[in-house]
Amino acid sequence: MVQRMIWNQTAYFGPGAITAIPDELARRGFTKAFVVSDQVLIDTGVTSKVTALLDAAGFAYEVYSNVVPNPPIETVQAGVAAFAASGADVLIGIGGGSPQDTCKAIGIITANPEFSDVRSLEGVAPTKNPSVPIIAVPTTAGTASETTINYVITDTQAKRKFVCVDPHDIPILAVVDPEMMSSAPxxxxxxxxxxxxxxxxxxxxxxxxxxxxxxxxxxxxxxxxxxxxxxxxxxxxxxxxxxxxxxxxxxxxxxxxxxxxxxxxxxxxxxxxxxxxxxxxxxxxxxxxxxxxxxxxxxxxxxxxxxxxxxxxxxxxxxxxxxxxxxxxxxxxxxxxxxxxxxxxxxxxxxxxxxxxxxxxxxxxxxxxxxxxxxxxxxxxxx
Structure with missing residues (x-):
């Protein structure tokens, strides 16, 4: 029986791992980041641990904070529109499962606009193009979204969550820094x-x-x-x-x-x-x-x-x-x-x-x- 394993291109681990992000952005030739996080992480200063590094490196970015737990279809669609308007060429997901899942959906739909209804991504999605490149920075020790080919979106009208499975969504870079997780309750x-x-x-x-x-x-x-x-x-x-x-x-x-x-x-x-x-x-x-x-x-x-x-x-x-x-x-x-x-x-x-x-x-x-x-x-x- 043939088995398949898919992982990130690159991953960093350990306290201070986020300091590798600016060099990775420059090395890969990116010009502007679209940072997907949530308001709690922004208000508590967690997101700024990364954006401060971008500021110090003079790297352009825009923050999308309209992320809620169990991200709904509407949040994803708003994020797709915001990404298109931003002029960014790389996504940085900072957060637990909800920001990471939102980030993946934004990246996949941007690269595969025929799935803009979001619901059609359920199950093993037949997308043709890899996501917009994603750098995933988890802030919880749980979902492992930074290294998976899965994400979960909520259809609030139908009161259901659905799983999307797509090798095209895996982040190109995972940055697993426990210091990004330390302030969680x-x-x-x-x-x-x-x-x-x-x-x-x-x-x-x-x-x-x-x-x-x-x-x-x-x-x-x-x-x-x-x-x-x-x-x-x-x-x-x-x-x-x-x-x-x-x-x-x-x-x-x-x-x-x-x-x-x-x-x-x-x-x-x-x-x-x-x-x-x-x-x-x-x-x-x-x-x-x-x-x-x-x-x-x-x-x-x-x-x-x-x-x-x-x-x-x-x-x-x-x-x-x-x-x-x-x-x-x-x-x-x-x-x-x-x-x-x-x-x-x-x-x-x-x-x-x-x-x-x-x-x-x-x-x-x-x-x-x-x-x-x-x-x-x-x-x-x-x-």
């Missing part, structure tokens, strides 16, 4: 960290996984299990490890897919604007339990990655349960919500949520095929 560090853990676990158990992706995902699980609690409480070394771990997970899952946790989390964002990482945290352990019998020895490996004593030698069923318990305990100890009520879900919406999850592109990668009724029951089990 604890709740955001927890949510994005659980998103990274979900990427690693779903990527490890997804139907498309193979040896190379397994290597990335298992290492990411090991790192996140140890680093996330400390990083959430402000430990700088653990924050460095989380920044790297979430990128490693992204290198894997972007190429092999995810599963039912993401398939069920996306509708919660579409219906209620539930933070994506929070929704993943609620669903991860229950979906692991649902999938357990279809994962071979992989939950044993996850239990060992979490440091469960004797995981390698205990009966398989016990090892599987140990992995599920380890994830549930971590989620609870971090203070993430554990029920759908806590993110505003309504019981009468559960059938519609299940239908949306059943149709989600991520659900097809789940190691166990789930029926519509089973998905609805899973929602009810955590309601």
């Amino acid at each position: 604890r709740s955001l560090k927890v949510a994005t960290g659980l998103d990274a853990l979900t990427h690693a676990i779903e990527g490890y158990t997804t139907a498309g996984a193979f040896e190379l992706s397994d290597m990335f995902h298992l290492k990411a699980i090991q790192m996140i299990a140890t680093a996330l609690p400390k990083a959430a409480d402000g430990d700088p070394q653990a924050a460095d490890e989380m920044a790297m771990a979430q990128y490693i997970a992204g290198m894997g899952y972007s190429n092999v897919g995810l599963g039912l946790v993401h398939g069920m989390a996306h509708p919660l964002g579409g219906f209620y604007s539930a933070p994506h990482g929070v929704a993943n945290g609620i669903l991860l352990a229950p979906v692991m339990a649902f999938n357990a019998a279809s994962t071979g020895e992989k939950l044993r490996d996850i239990a060992a990655a979490f440091g469960v004593e004797g995981a390698a030698s205990m009966p398989l069923e016990d090892a599987r349960q140990a992995a599920i318990d380890a994830v549930a305990t971590l989620t609870r100890d971090l203070g993430n919500p554990t029920t759908l009520r806590e993110v505003g879900a309504k019981e009468e919406d559960l059938p519609a949520l299940a239908e949306a999850a059943f149709a989600d592109v991520c659900t097809g990668g789940n190691p166990r095929t789930a029926t519509l009724a089973e998905i609805e029951e899973l929602y009810r089990s955590v309601y």
Whole structure:
């Protein structure tokens, strides 16, 4: 079977990595940047850590700050128009998943204007041209959007989020600087960290996984299990490890897919604007339990990655349960919500949520095929 892996052309890691950006812009011959960020990051001075470097280098730029969580179609379309008016020739995405996803959509539609309705990008989009070049600077240790071929947009009219999968959207340069993540509040560090853990676990158990992706995902699980609690409480070394771990997970899952946790989390964002990482945290352990019998020895490996004593030698069923318990305990100890009520879900919406999850592109990668009724029951089990 032929396998494919797609990563950034270049990536920088570590404290101070953003200082490489001006030289990279000059080396690549760009003349003006269109900086995509959000107002919170601008107001808190995070975005200016990069724009100050551009100022010092005399590099022209324009900032687009009209980015909101779970970016809607309208924000993307406004961004496309603003980019066209700017005269820029490179995009710089500064932020978590929402700015990065908005940036990718702007770049793809600018290069492929026939997709200007945005909705037609859902699934594996048949674009012909690479995106406008993107430099991605994450400010959270979670989505790994800086190294993936995926982005997620919200159709507010239909109350749904949809996933776009397109090798043409991958940033040419990723700059993973943990100092860009240090000012995030604890709740955001927890949510994005659980998103990274979900990427690693779903990527490890997804139907498309193979040896190379397994290597990335298992290492990411090991790192996140140890680093996330400390990083959430402000430990700088653990924050460095989380920044790297979430990128490693992204290198894997972007190429092999995810599963039912993401398939069920996306509708919660579409219906209620539930933070994506929070929704993943609620669903991860229950979906692991649902999938357990279809994962071979992989939950044993996850239990060992979490440091469960004797995981390698205990009966398989016990090892599987140990992995599920380890994830549930971590989620609870971090203070993430554990029920759908806590993110505003309504019981009468559960059938519609299940239908949306059943149709989600991520659900097809789940190691166990789930029926519509089973998905609805899973929602009810955590309601």
